[in-house]
Amino acid sequence: MSESDFQTQRTAPLRLALIGSPNSGKTTVFNALTGLRARVGNYPGVTVERREGTLRLKSRTAKIIDLPGTYSLDPVSPDEAVVGQVLAGEIPDTPAPEAIVIVADACSLERSMLLVGQILNLGLPTCLVVTMIDELRARKGQLDLERLSAALGIPVTGVIGHRGIGLAALREQLASPETWSSPPVMPPTDQIERAAWADSILQHVVEKRPGTHTVTDWVDRIVLHPVWGVALFGFVMVTFFQLIFSWATPAMDLIDLGVSAASDLSRTLLPAGFLADFVADGLIAGVGSVVIFLPQIVLLFSLLYLLEDVGYMARAAFVVDRAMARVGLEGRAFVALLSSYACAVPGIMATRTVPSPRDRLVTILVAPLMTCSARLPVYTLLVAAFVPARDVFGPIGLQGLVMLALYLVAPLSATAVAAVLRKTVLQGEPMPFVLELPSYRIPGLRLWLSQIWGSAFAFLKRAGTIILLTSMLLWVLLTFPQTTPPSGLSPDEAASYALEHSAAGQAGKAIEPLIAPLGFDWKIGVGLLASLAAREVIVATLAQIYSASDPDASLRTAIRADIRPETGKPLFDPPTVAALLTFFVFALLCTSTLATMARETNSWRWPAFAFGYLLVLAWVAAWGVRQIFIALD
Amino acid sequence: MKTDFNSDSESSACRLSEIRPGSECEVMGVDLGDAAGRRMLDLGFLPGTRVQVLRRAPLGDPSLYALRGFQLCLREADSRHVRVTRKASKEPSR
Ligand SMILES: Nc1nc2c(ncn2[C@@H]2O[C@H](COP(=O)(O)OP(=O)(O)O)[C@@H](O)[C@H]2O)c(=O)[nH]1
């Protein structure tokens, strides 16, 4: 209500709904009508995106809703049922539309007519927008839209969505649904009869069927070639990986530098004490922990949306689908899982390109198992400190082999978990897997930029605030209550003393009975709690606990020398190290990932579930590995 | 949705997944349960519809089909439930 201006407030905004099959150009028409300003949310209870926008018409404003793409009004899953529920006004806060705008691709009208027939039977004022008129022309096809309008009995407008051609006429049309004609006879309700009805109409309307898209045909001969296609796929995926694994690093280093410069500056500006500590270590570091994700997110989505808009992502899914199907996932989940090898946050966000909400959820839930780069410092510390630097086969060292094994466990366990989830929590009747390969297109710059901005903004707004709050909360827990250390301690020892007596230190002691079966003591417990901010934080936290002046050599020496008081043996014996490594392979120790999951699934249920199942898995696996090592000793 | 049309040309009746890329066929029926069967019909796999098999993915699955003026990929697991009869291709296959 607040956005509507004074002139139009007298009449309530007209409610319109855009409906059409996937890739028909709905979102493009929606953006052209609303000027790229959409309110994006979720429908309650399902992970289906809800996009709504406001559009100014001649004499009134309208609220227009971009419904998820659908092949039919007969839902086959709760996620698909959303379309029917919106049309029937069954969704809270989403009143039923007063008029329906069907969007259909001019080149595949034959298929869309089945949906058109179903929608006409609803009996609401309906108009048809035929998009991709330019592509129809390029493919030498011809349609008589006036005849189509006469045969259907509803208004029909042809548009070229991404160039805004035909949009003025469409706006004119949308202003007055009261005047739209309605079909003289309803189309048949039986599927087979409806197809015959569609065919008989199209016979008079299609003057010339579109031929194949020549460019697409040629490019696909290479892109889908058994050898070249696979090679290209490999190349693109390596590029994705490089993009977030190494090319984002300079920008991330810069952000790190900026953050430490800002916190140093705040220390010089503020009087030493609590406020300076809070601003420098709590607030600025917290903001830094949010902003640090932006380079990866922006880079990943730049390439992802570029390839999506060009038409390559669907081909990539086509190429890799068979391998993914074995795992119970689909081709489009590949990029998301690959990205999660660098970081699960952009990886989980990349699951937006997976159209089936159920597949998307499985992908989101297994993404945290991928070996993200935040695990690397933990692995490096433990492997360098405790795995003997011995050669096994020629130049291949034992340390390298252990690292490799840690990386390989990830896809294997993700595979197993995906299969289990499919059979338990996320089971459902198997639906035909459908993938369309759109024609290759030159992407629009404005849309591309708005997509990148949209994902960065969504991250900052929802996930960012949560990450900021939790990282500040963790700082408070690691700092308070403040105690005066006994005199005579070195600064490193004083820091260690403060941490031991902080709330987190106490919590570490409190959880000790729970982690003792894994061989972990309270110091590791504090490290695990601190690593919730980000996994690699455990290294800095352990350095603080062990009063190590640097997290490298001196920390390694300190943890090697630590003795378990009860036994007089080293705390970090092989079974404990193996258990700790295993624990890090599985546990979802990352609030940023949890926050992103919450944002993408629009509920705390799934992040809570993921955290819980991975914690149980981590504990059990770590315990099992520890027992094996003890038995081998 | 288990209609039988295969009385006359028993020999050429087979599954959509068995049709080689480059050839054409005509849909006779879909042997799938409720929702999944309905979805195949919604997609246009209706009796009498002509389907052209365009290509297989580099790893052998899924395959790309053209029907009712659009292109669509299906996995072997789904296309083997579509009963078809072989048709002579209108265009010479590439
Ligand atoms: N050539 C052409 N491409 C279009 C037109 N409308 C949309 N597209 C492109 O078609 C693709 C799918 O459009 P989108 O709006 O996302 O479809 P949706 O799945 O129905 O929301 C995008 O790459 C658009 O840029 C059009 O009128 N002509």
Ligand SMILES: [Mg+2]
């Ligand atoms: Mg869309």
